[in-house]
Amino acid sequence: MLPKVYDPKPVETKWSEVWQNEKLFISAVARDKKPFVIVIPPPNITGALHMGHALDNALQDSLVRYERMTGKEAYWVPGTDHGGIATQIVMEKILKTEGTTKEELGREKFLERTWAWYDECGDVILNQLKKLGCALDTGKDNVRFTMDEKRAKSVFEAFRNLWEKKLIYRGERMINWCTHCGTALSDIEVEYEEEKSKLWHIHYPLEDGSRGVVVATTRPETMLGDTAVAVNPDDERYTTMVGKRLLLPLTGRTIPVIYDSEVDKAFGTGAVKITPAHDPVDFALGQRHGLPIMQVISFEGRMTAVPEKYAGKSVQAARKEILEDLKAGEFLEKEEHYRHSINKCDRCHQNIEPLVSEQWFVKMKDLSAPAIAAVEKDEVKFYPSSWKKPFIEWLKNMQDWCVSRQIWWGHRIPVWYCRDCSAAGLKMSGQGGLSRISFKEGAKPIISFTKPEKCPDCGGSGLLQDPDVLDTWFSSALWPFSVFGWPDRTEELEYYYPTSVLVTGYDILYIWVARMVMSGIEHMGRVPFRDVYLHGIVRDKRGRKMSKSLGNGIDPLAMMEKYGTDAMRFTLLSQAIGGKDIPFSEEDVVGGRNFVNKIYNVSRFIQMHLPEAPRPMASVPENLELADEWILERYHKTLEEVRISMADYDMPAAVGALYSFLWDEFCDWYLELAKPRLETADKDRTLGLLLHVFGGTLKALHPFMPYVTEEIFSGLKPYLGSDKPFLLKEAYPRGAKNSGGTADAEMRKLMSIITQMRIVRAQFEISPTRHVSALVTSADETGLELVQKHQDYIKRLAKVEKLDIAAGLAKPSHAVTALSGAFNIYIPVDGVIDLDKERGRLAKEIEKLAAELAVSEELLKNGNFISHAPREEVEKITLRRTDTEGRLNRLKEITKDLS
RNA sequence: GGGUGGUUAGCUCAGCGGUAGAGCACUGUCCUCACACGACAGGGGUCACAGGUUCAAAUCCUGUACCACCCACCA
Numbered sequence: 001m002l003p004k005v006y007d008p009k010p011v012e013t014k015w016s017e018v019w020q021n022e023k024l025f026i027s028a029v030a031r032d033k034k035p036f037v038i039v040i041p042p043p044n045i046t047g048a049l050h051m052g053h054a055l056d057n058a059l060q061d062s063l064v065r066y067e068r069m070t071g072k073e074a075y076w077v078p079g080t081d082h083g084g085i086a087t088q089i090v091m092e093k094i095l096k097t098e099g100t101t102k103e104e105l106g107r108e109k110f111l112e113r114t115w116a117w118y119d120e121c122g123d124v125i126l127n128q129l130k131k132l133g134c135a136l137d138t139g140k141d142n143v144r145f146t147m148d149e150k151r152a153k154s155v156f157e158a159f160r161n162l163w164e165k166k167l168i169y170r171g172e173r174m175i176n177w178c179t180h181c182g183t184a185l186s187d188i189e190v191e192y193e194e195e196k197s198k199l200w201h202i203h204y205p206l207e208d209g210s211r212g213v214v215v216a217t218t219r220p221e222t223m224l225g226d227t228a229v230a231v232n233p234d235d236e237r238y239t240t241m242v243g244k245r246l247l248l249p250l251t252g253r254t255i256p257v258i259y260d261s262e263v264d265k266a267f268g269t270g271a272v273k274i275t276p277a278h279d280p281v282d283f284a285l286g287q288r289h290g291l292p293i294m295q296v297i298s299f300e301g302r303m304t305a306v307p308e309k310y311a312g313k314s315v316q317a318a319r320k321e322i323l324e325d326l327k328a329g330e331f332l333e334k335e336e337h338y339r340h341s342i343n344k345c346d347r348c349h350q351n352i353e354p355l356v357s358e359q360w361f362v363k364m365k366d367l368s369a370p371a372i373a374a375v376e377k378d379e380v381k382f383y384p385s386s387w388k389k390p391f392i393e394w395l396k397n398m399q400d401w402c403v404s405r406q407i408w409w410g411h412r413i414p415v416w417y418c419r420d421c422s423a424a425g426l427k428m429s430g431q432g433g434l435s436r437i438s439f440k441e442g443a444k445p446i447i448s449f450t451k452p453e454k455c456p457d458c459g460g461s462g463l464l465q466d467p468d469v470l471d472t473w474f475s476s477a478l479w480p481f482s483v484f485g486w487p488d489r490t491e492e493l494e495y496y497y498p499t500s501v502l503v504t505g506y507d508i509l510y511i512w513v514a515r516m517v518m519s520g521i522e523h524m525g526r527v528p529f530r531d532v533y534l535h536g537i538v539r540d541k542r543g544r545k546m547s548k549s550l551g552n553g554i555d556p557l558a559m560m561e562k563y564g565t566d567a568m569r570f571t572l573l574s575q576a577i578g579g580k581d582i583p584f585s586e587e588d589v590v591g592g593r594n595f596v597n598k599i600y601n602v603s604r605f606i607q608m609h610l611p612e613a614p615r616p617m618a619s620v621p622e623n624l625e626l627a628d629e630w631i632l633e634r635y636h637k638t639l640e641e642v643r644i645s646m647a648d649y650d651m652p653a654a655v656g657a658l659y660s661f662l663w664d665e666f667c668d669w670y671l672e673l674a675k676p677r678l679e680t681a682d683k684d685r686t687l688g689l690l691l692h693v694f695g696g697t698l699k700a701l702h703p704f705m706p707y708v709t710e711e712i713f714s715g716l717k718p719y720l721g722s723d724k725p726f727l728l729k730e731a732y733p734r735g736a737k738n739s740g741g742t743a744d745a746e747m748r749k750l751m752s753i754i755t756q757m758r759i760v761r762a763q764f765e766i767s768p769t770r771h772v773s774a775l776v777t778s779a780d781e782t783g784l785e786l787v788q789k790h791q792d793y794i795k796r797l798a799k800v801e802k803l804d805i806a807a808g809l810a811k812p813s814h815a816v817t818a819l820s821g822a823f824n825i826y827i828p829v830d831g832v833i834d835l836d837k838e839r840g841r842l843a844k845e846i847e848k849l850a851a852e853l854a855v856s857e858e859l860l861k862n863g864n865f866i867s868h869a870p871r872e873e874v875e876k877i878t879l880r881r882t883d884t885e886g887r888l889n890r891l892k893e894i895t896k897d898l899s
Numbered sequence: 900g901g902g903u904g905g906u907u908a909g910c911u912c913a914g915c916g917g918u919a920g921a922g923c924a925c926u927g928u929c930c931u932c933a934c935a936c937g938a939c940a941g942g943g944g945u946c947a948c949a950g951g952u953u954c955a956a957a958u959c960c961u962g963u964a965c966c967a968c969c970c971a972c973c974a
Binding site for chain 1: 902903904905910911912913917918921922923924927928929931932933934936937938939940941953954955966967968969970971972973974
């Protein structure tokens, strides 16, 4: 005898191994089949499975398994991401524990170490995905890595292509610099956090020391780099000031007052200090007016040597000191409390310094235009569709993409400079601890995957590679085609591209999805995926993001350990509603666990009744009885619901339909009705249908809950008559819209009678084990025939021993009454009936019916309703009125006799 | 400053033009031979607010409030 409670652990361990060993998840080009392809959002090699991964991959796995079972060549392409900065930070931490640093190691050794680490630990996350049941082949030859050799070729080709089209360039721009990570970042890697701060009003006197202009600023320390003060040309307060020079406090320098219409008269004092080197707005304004750029903050986040006094101090320390000095010099006129947003690095959460620096940029306008067009034409469709608009808006407003990073781990920029003929340009400067090669000084770029033997211009051999690496997202952007070997025109690429759907959280819509769409169109000429399914973020119960610092994270592996993987998957899938965030709590997994146990126990029940010698038994026999027809109708309807939901990426609906079918209908009604038949000569036929429906339900559930279904299936296989080694090889059962049958309607009548009897039993506290007698009467002849024919159902499920069914039956004196549609139900009760209780019950019922009747009558009295509402609606209400009226009258009559 | 989504039972959410639904939680009865990770029954909602459209509105429209998120160079 199998244990009463399902134990997921051994089952999961077994199947995840078997599936991998049997190479169940590999895919090959199959011309006769339609491909269904998902490329996995490659998890970072340093990552550990968190709830976001669990959700994302459970969704993808369900889709892949489902599509494969519907007959498509489904391929879920596995891979990992090298994760530039994130990985480098992890490596640096490891080195620190070893008492060394990457600088000490040197670039080459550092990269060696990181590769070694990757070889050793880089597939931890893949093994965790395997545990999650993911239909991903984790074989070494199948797993792609964003920095492996083939992907490196893809990256080079993309770079070369962009370069040739002049869509990638090097330029000196204002960029976001993270002093902590020591690298430039793109705009999208910057987060904004609102902070309480102050707005300082500082007086800049005229050259002669007389009253000048007061500026308002949130960053007083940047004043050392001011090269102008700007006012609005329409601002009458400052008309006399323009053209004059102001004395910049603490420095002895003088700066001009200039006009710019961008200046907001209403803000602060209406006069803005302009620091072109350390503020994006000021930089742009400086460009317009040809202002000099004066850098006063270094790439290490420290003040540079102007004036000497502040040199080497951190920005924070300098601010404090400068404010004190301004106060001492009576320049500081006012301090206001002020809330504003501060730029933070999305990796390390330290402040971002806007700095002017020479970097590589991808020109976005030409890339975004076709992407916008494609999305507008729905060549890429969003689920939920509400993302379409923000996506387009983002593309429209996007700035050029800074793709160079001053770190070591990543794709090195494939650009070389000749030391011989562009010596002037090889300006070595310590920026973030790296030697920089200055393009603007005349260093000519040579684009090459490998080190060129000699300079094409002068033939010199002293070639130096650009020290920077590319943004990790540059390689991620190529993922949907790089995984298939692009730029090689492989058979795989041709067959699998474009992919079917991209599944990811909306949080990386812009940083990743948008760039894939643009890259796909640019390099492949076609969008990379037809659909984008954006799910929400898994949050804690209170709606907060799960994070290490809050300590509110729930570990999916722990949940899987405790409740089983299927349980956790089911829980996540049920909640992945329309791209909305998921408030996740452990309690919810209990529900999933219970469902898994329910499935397991159905199988246990069936198994108990199976003959010992296996033989194929599942079938839909001839001459079905009502309950059989009913469950088949419901089964097919459910499958159809699943099909529709899946086409819409509505996993909660799909999973919910199966849940309520199996639990509420199959178990609570059908199985209970089938039980007695298993003791009769009808046993095999009954088992046949049970196996047919349950086997099909297992298949239908498999994409969502692979383990428990596979385990049960493998046990039932010989009885199901399946020759398939795994559920995944089975065809997904097909539903039907409408069988045109009447079984459901008829069954519902009987179910309602049973429910009414149960209600009476519960209300009069009749022990659940006790059998009662009952009478069913009605003026509806065909109705009575139906009850007559299926009285066994009632006897069984309402625990009725003796059941009288006939027209015109009178209520026995010691009986309580219930109505079900056209039927009057009487249940004789032992001893004295609590008449008050019965009267009260019926009165309440009468009240309800009367109210119902009033609503219908009101409607039918309303001439406007009769004339405006569709005919079916009027008919429906008319019917309802007659029905309610009938029931009401019957009930009233019974109440009359009750005294 | 723009934009998006949300506001329905204690909680999480379905429903999106025709008598308010599910799961969980809660209450009662029952350890009935698949399952107490269970069965049966029950309580619980003026569908945020105000207008409008309609024979009919939780559902459509317009505002308001609150919550959440995204985008943006007001120093």
